[in-house]
Amino acid sequence: MTEKPMLYALSTCIWCKKMKTLLDAMDVDYEHKYVDLLEGAERDAAVAEIKKHNPSCSYPTLIFNSQCVVGYDEEAVKKLLGK
Amino acid sequence: MSEMPEVSQNEVDKLFARLDAEARAGGYLLNPDTEFTKDLVRGLLINEKRYGYWACPCRLADGVKEKDLDMICPCDYRDPDLSDFGTCYCALYVSPDVAAGKRKLTTIPERRPAPDKRAQKPAQQGWTLPAKLPYPVWRCKVCGYLAARENPPEICPVCKVKKDRFERFL
Numbered sequence: 001m002t003e004k005p006m007l008y009a010l011s012t013c014i015w016c017k018k019m020k021t022l023l024d025a026m027d028v029d030y031e032h033k034y035v036d037l038l039e040g041a042e043r044d045a046a047v048a049e050i051k052k053h054n055p056s057c058s059y060p061t062l063i064f065n066s067q068c069v070v071g072y073d074e075e076a077v078k079k080l081l082g083k
Numbered sequence: 084m085s086e087m088p089e090v091s092q093n094e095v096d097k098l099f100a101r102l103d104a105e106a107r108a109g110g111y112l113l114n115p116d117t118e119f120t121k122d123l124v125r126g127l128l129i130n131e132k133r134y135g136y137w138a139c140p141c142r143l144a145d146g147v148k149e150k151d152l153d154m155i156c157p158c159d160y161r162d163p164d165l166s167d168f169g170t171c172y173c174a175l176y177v178s179p180d181v182a183a184g185k186r187k188l189t190t191i192p193e194r195r196p197a198p199d200k201r202a203q204k205p206a207q208q209g210w211t212l213p214a215k216l217p218y219p220v221w222r223c224k225v226c227g228y229l230a231a232r233e234n235p236p237e238i239c240p241v242c243k244v245k246k247d248r249f250e251r252f253l
Contacts, residue, residue, distance in 0.1 A: 012126030012140035014119055015190050035143055058193040059141060071190040
């Protein structure tokens with residue numbers, strides 16, 4: 001079973017919002033986490049996971065198959081997801 | 084999960100109008116995409132209610148003001164990002180060419196140092212003062228405004244950030 005793409009986002013970030021809109025429009029089955037709404041260990045775990053792929057820990061970060069797209073980059077998202 | 088504070092449309096419209104007027108007065112421009120910009124303003128108001136200050140809506144706030152100081156809007160990175168990319172990181176502020184539609188607005192790389200490289204750099208290093216100065220010189224870390232006086236101003240007269248965004252320059 002392949003894992004679903006995971007979007008790490010912030011609830012107040014408009015580029016993250018655009019990223020969600022793009023993924024929805026592409027009909028992608030993905031999971032997402034609003035890191036600013038997480039607390040304690042859950043938040044630390046999310047930040048640690050993002051850091052592995054994106055050392056600057058910026059948002060949105062989309063992770064799929066151990067690769068990632070940082071920021072709202074439509075072309076890179078399509079490439080990552082093979083669409 | 085933490086609760087999301089409520090922000091009314093009226094609060095958003097009021098702050099939007101204020102920021103728009105202040106930006107123009109200081110020679111800056113808000114993103115002309117009003118819907119986009121008002122969403123960001125809503126983010127600022129949510130962060131004001133959550134943290135007590137305008138943490139950048141597009142960056143993860145720590146919640147401890149000292150650690151977030153560099154990314155309180157307008158952030159320390161706004162002006163260099165406007166120069167290099169025509170927009171600040173979250174795209175609340177844009178350059179005249181982006182505002183006029185002559186340059187495309189895109190998402191830009193994060194200039195803020197990564198969390199583990201964010202340690203306070205020593206503010207005063209390697210300077211040689213020419214002579215004794217009658218006053219210290221304070222520098223606004225957001226817009227570069229310099230003020231030679233005993234203490235920094237309460238509010239930067241150019242970009243309107245508070246006193247705590249000033250550093251001793253000379």
